[in-house]
Amino acid sequence: MTCLKIKDIYACLENDLPAELRTKFEEHLKSCHVCKQILEDRRVYLESISRLPDFELPPDFTDRVMANLPELGSLSGVWLALAGGIYFLFSLLAVILIAGIKGSLFPVSLEIIKYLFKLASDLSHFVFNNFQQLLGLLKAIKVFSELAAGVLADIFSVSGQTLISLILGIILAMTIFWALIRTTRISQRSEPHENKSQ
Amino acid sequence: MNKKTLETAESEDSTLVERCLKGDRRAFEMLVRKYQQPLMNYLGRMTQERELSLDFTQEVFMRAYSALHTYKKKYKFSTWLFRIASNLLIDYWRKKKPPLVFIDSAENEDESQPVHLPDSEPSISERYEKKELIAAIEKSLRELPRYLSELFILRHINDFSYEEIAAIKKLPVGTVKNRVFQAKEMLRTKLEEK
Numbered sequence: 001m002t003c004l005k006i007k008d009i010y011a012c013l014e015n016d017l018p019a020e021l022r023t024k025f026e027e028h029l030k031s032c033h034v035c036k037q038i039l040e041d042r043r044v045y046l047e048s049i050s051r052l053p054d055f056e057l058p059p060d061f062t063d064r065v066m067a068n069l070p071e072l073g074s075l076s077g078v079w080l081a082l083a084g085g086i087y088f089l090f091s092l093l094a095v096i097l098i099a100g101i102k103g104s105l106f107p108v109s110l111e112i113i114k115y116l117f118k119l120a121s122d123l124s125h126f127v128f129n130n131f132q133q134l135l136g137l138l139k140a141i142k143v144f145s146e147l148a149a150g151v152l153a154d155i156f157s158v159s160g161q162t163l164i165s166l167i168l169g170i171i172l173a174m175t176i177f178w179a180l181i182r183t184t185r186i187s188q189r190s191e192p193h194e195n196k197s198q
Numbered sequence: 199m200n201k202k203t204l205e206t207a208e209s210e211d212s213t214l215v216e217r218c219l220k221g222d223r224r225a226f227e228m229l230v231r232k233y234q235q236p237l238m239n240y241l242g243r244m245t246q247e248r249e250l251s252l253d254f255t256q257e258v259f260m261r262a263y264s265a266l267h268t269y270k271k272k273y274k275f276s277t278w279l280f281r282i283a284s285n286l287l288i289d290y291w292r293k294k295k296p297p298l299v300f301i302d303s304a305e306n307e308d309e310s311q312p313v314h315l316p317d318s319e320p321s322i323s324e325r326y327e328k329k330e331l332i333a334a335i336e337k338s339l340r341e342l343p344r345y346l347s348e349l350f351i352l353r354h355i356n357d358f359s360y361e362e363i364a365a366i367k368k369l370p371v372g373t374v375k376n377r378v379f380q381a382k383e384m385l386r387t388k389l390e391e392k
Contacts, residue, residue, distance in 0.1 A: 007379050016360070045386055048331055049354050054235055055242035055251065065230050065259045066223065 003028070003035050006042075013043055083180045086120050090176075091169035094141065095162065113138060141172070211275035218266055226266075230259055233276065236356050237283055243351050244287055246340060254290070258283045273365070280352070280366045291344075338388040342381055349374055350381035 004012070004025055011017040012025060029036050058064070093113050117134055148168065152161045211232075217225035237258055242251040261282050262269075269278055339347055352363045353374075360378070364371045 006383065007375075010379060010382065045382075046354070049335055049382075049385070050357075052239075052332060052335060052355055055238045055248065057234060057238055057255075058252070061234060061252070061255075062227060062230050065234070065256050066227055068256065068260065069223070069226070069263050070260055 003032060006038070009035070009039055009042055010046075012039070013046055082120075082123065083177055086116065087173040087177050089116060091166075091173035094145070094169040094172065095165045110142070137176075212271050215266060215269055215271075215275060218263075226263060229275070233279055234259075236276075237279070240280065240351055240356055241283060241287070243336075243339065243355065244344075244348060245290075254283070254286055258286060261286070274362065277358075277362050277365045280356070280358070281368075284348070284366055287348075334389055335385070338385050341388060342384055346377055346381035346384065349377045350385065353378045354382075 008017060008021070008025070012022060017025065025035075029039065090113065093116065117138065120134075148165075149161070152164060156164065211229065214225040214229050218229070234255060237255045238251060241254045241258075242248060245251045245254065258279065262279055265282075269275065339350070342350065349363055349367070352358045352366065353360070358366070360371050360374050363369075363374045363378075367374065
């Protein structure tokens with residue numbers, strides 16, 4: 001075997017040389033003092049460069065990092081997706097509820113909405129904590145929808161009623177959606193202060 | 199570290215990331231404690247300014263925390279974190295100075311370099327006292343082109359494998375190996391010249 005290239009000598013020292021080549025090189029080393037000396041020289045050199053000291057960090061560096069952390073993007077994302085999905089369904093059901101106020105769809109729609117809120121409470125801790133408030137809101141919506149449907153029935157045709165119901169449903173959903181995001185952000189901002197006091 | 203230890207460390211990181219995503223800030227604190235020193239060593243040597251590298255290390259953690267939901271478990275967390283750090287440096291240098299000119303044609307110059315006769319002079323470690331050697335290495339490292347010193351630091355100071363460095367820098371593994379080799383020999387020559 002001929003002498004190895006410098007690059008392969010480094011590969012040998014870093015255990016990055018193919019096994020077959022390594023075996024041949026080890027054999028070669030027994031008879032080649034030049035390669036042996038280069039290998040030893042590079043070994044000492046690699047050891048020297050891997051022993052550089054650490055850059056000093058202030059003792060309170062971790063605390064400083066933790067105190068300045070921004071909001072966790074994922075939490076907002078999850079909440080937005082969850083809240084958006086639930087309240088989109090809710091607004092659709094609100095339309096059905098208002099449109100079918102005098103028909104047989106009303107009790108079914110009401111049941112579905114109640115079930116949806118129950119499901120939301122199981123899915124998220126936030127919704128669970130606010131379930132009572134949301135249920136109260138649902139009752140208020142029911143009263144409002146009965147009133148609105150009564151007024152609308154006297155003024156508009158069936159298609160007009162559906163359109164207005166849809167608009168109202170979207171406005172309502174957006175309002176709840178905004179309130180939910182605001183609450184989530186406030187609760188996240190308060191976390192670093194809680195940690196500081198620990 | 200052996201392969202099993204590395205796998206355990208990576209699995210621990212993934213678990214900590216999952217806990218962070220569920221809102222557990224203590225899990226992120228554990229990640230900060232684990233990676234603050236390696237990041238500081240990398241950023242400190244790249245910028246050569248202590249205060250700046252402290253700010254950058256903090257900024258890396260802040261960026262990582264904000265983007266934690268984009269982290270994919272199939273990648274190593276350490277690699278992902280250092281890619282953020284590397285991008286931060288690129289942004290910094292782009293704003294500070296004109297972009298670096300990469301002379302890739304010179305990259306393979308030493309690849310086929312044959313063994314040369316060892317000189318009769320004492321080896322690097324024999325030539326310097328320990329403190330002097332450290333100072334000489336640090337000084338020589340600063341004199342290397344940035345695209346070489348960065349890969350050298352990731353390989354020999356942060357102990358990343360060539361594959362991990364390739365993932366951090368989005369370069370082919372062969373290119374990383376060539377550049378690290380170039381950096382090593384260039385540094386060694388500079389040390390011998392001093």
